[in-house]
Amino acid sequence: MAQTMTQAAGSMFGSWLGNSAPLIERAEGVRLWDVDGKEYIDATSGAIAVISVGHGRQEVVDAMAEQGRKFSYVQGGRFRHEVADELATELARFTPGDLNRAIFVSGGSEANETAIKLARAYQLIKGNLDRHLVLSRERSYHGNTLGALAVSGYDQRRAPYEPLLLNIPKVCEVNYYRDDSGLSYEEYGRVCADDLERAIQEAGPRRVSAFIAEPIVGAAGAATTPPAGYFERIREICDAYDILFIADEVITGLGKTGRNFGIDHWGVAPDIIVTAKGLAGGYAPLGAVLVSERVEQVFKDAEQPFMHGYTYMSHPVSCAAGLAVLRIIEREGLIQNAAERGGLLFEQLEHLKAEHPLIGDIRGKGLLAGIELVRDRDTKEPLDPELGVSLRLVQAALDHGITVYPCQTGPGHSDQFLVSPPLVSTPDDIEEIVNRLSLALDDVEEGLRAS
Numbered sequence: 001m002a003q004t005m006t007q008a009a010g011s012m013f014g015s016w017l018g019n020s021a022p023l024i025e026r027a028e029g030v031r032l033w034d035v036d037g038k039e040y041i042d043a044t045s046g047a048i049a050v051i052s053v054g055h056g057r058q059e060v061v062d063a064m065a066e067q068g069r070k071f072s073y074v075q076g077g078r079f080r081h082e083v084a085d086e087l088a089t090e091l092a093r094f095t096p097g098d099l100n101r102a103i104f105v106s107g108g109s110e111a112n113e114t115a116i117k118l119a120r121a122y123q124l125i126k127g128n129l130d131r132h133l134v135l136s137r138e139r140s141y142h143g144n145t146l147g148a149l150a151v152s153g154y155d156q157r158r159a160p161y162e163p164l165l166l167n168i169p170k171v172c173e174v175n176y177y178r179d180d181s182g183l184s185y186e187e188y189g190r191v192c193a194d195d196l197e198r199a200i201q202e203a204g205p206r207r208v209s210a211f212i213a214e215p216i217v218g219a220a221g222a223a224t225t226p227p228a229g230y231f232e233r234i235r236e237i238c239d240a241y242d243i244l245f246i247a248d249e250v251i252t253g254l255g256k257t258g259r260n261f262g263i264d265h266w267g268v269a270p271d272i273i274v275t276a277k278g279l280a281g282g283y284a285p286l287g288a289v290l291v292s293e294r295v296e297q298v299f300k301d302a303e304q305p306f307m308h309g310y311t312y313m314s315h316p317v318s319c320a321a322g323l324a325v326l327r328i329i330e331r332e333g334l335i336q337n338a339a340e341r342g343g344l345l346f347e348q349l350e351h352l353k354a355e356h357p358l359i360g361d362i363r364g365k366g367l368l369a370g371i372e373l374v375r376d377r378d379t380k381e382p383l384d385p386e387l388g389v390s391l392r393l394v395q396a397a398l399d400h401g402i403t404v405y406p407c408q409t410g411p412g413h414s415d416q417f418l419v420s421p422p423l424v425s426t427p428d429d430i431e432e433i434v435n436r437l438s439l440a441l442d443d444v445e446e447g448l449r450a451s
């Protein structure tokens, strides 16, 4: 008997939970259609920042097929291939400073694991035998593998696995909306950056290998953004303590914020940039660890390899997808597009705020916008977590044909979500997204009044 769609879905682990998510049939540009023909605007670019050049780009699919026909896999380390070399060279034109070396993996978590181990290996070669701790911030997300989760400040995702995670001191988050010190934004940023020094002292300066941070926070904090001066000070502190600075640009890399990398807004060069998601635009799993030549030189001088590896490193078909995506980003000026469309997005969201009392704060840059919802805009009192407003909004948004991404919620956290349209979005797409979001917020507000 032929297997139906429903039976096929029933073979997926977790299907007893009765997942009612729409079954997607096709996608093009910034839009998806389900099997019933309902249209959705992919206003989150998949999982926040995956879809960069849009769905259905034949050029990317052709590049992958061509590579697959030549060869689809060779063992990294044993063999080299042109497509990875070329992607590394092309990426170096986008990176700040001397971050001209690349390691390719399958996604953001793997890339962060690699960066954590690279920092440790670098310190070992330099004779800093005790240096192994990677400091990070409260309210941060670096991935769901155990090492990446250990450095993440994401309560819900950590909680079940807490006994498996290293407990490492955390640096304070940068959330000016929730600050009541009366400091200016810049002064507040300086205090937050200096908290890295406090955490280094707490951990023991000789035990710290690196500091990792998202230039603009994603799922953990709905686009909280530090002021000018923050990452400049972070760089100074890392240099003073001989600690590597890792910028986690899994979301903010390759144009999302209207600059090549999010950290470019601060004019700072990290030692390592980790990027993934939009790198291959959702066509193939791909992450990259972009490493400074200065760091590489330490390994070269010691004639030591980096003891690390995965089977699917530098996967040729994924690298071919990445290369094709990068060429489209450059040819179509999509980073500039993200900056311009982002300006329109934030302008429209401010209008939305005037109409919806639930909106407390709007933040972010380019096409990465975070919205925090509150019970009372004047007091900034959060909504009762029991009301599950974020999830209500996700459903209402789907009903009106757009996606929104719910962020860290629950006790101690406000309801907040991300809107993050693909780099190829047009002005009409942005207006349609904000219109549909307005309808979804209407529904949620009505539901709250009724409950």
Ligand SMILES: Cc1ncc(COP(=O)(O)O)c(C=O)c1O
Pocket: 047, 048, 107, 108, 109, 110, 112, 141, 142, 143, 144, 214, 218, 219, 248, 249, 250, 251, 276, 277
């Ligand atoms: C900033 C950041 N780092 C790392 C990750 C993990 O990436 P992946 O889900 O590809 O493993 C994510 C995923 O959302 C992320 O947002």
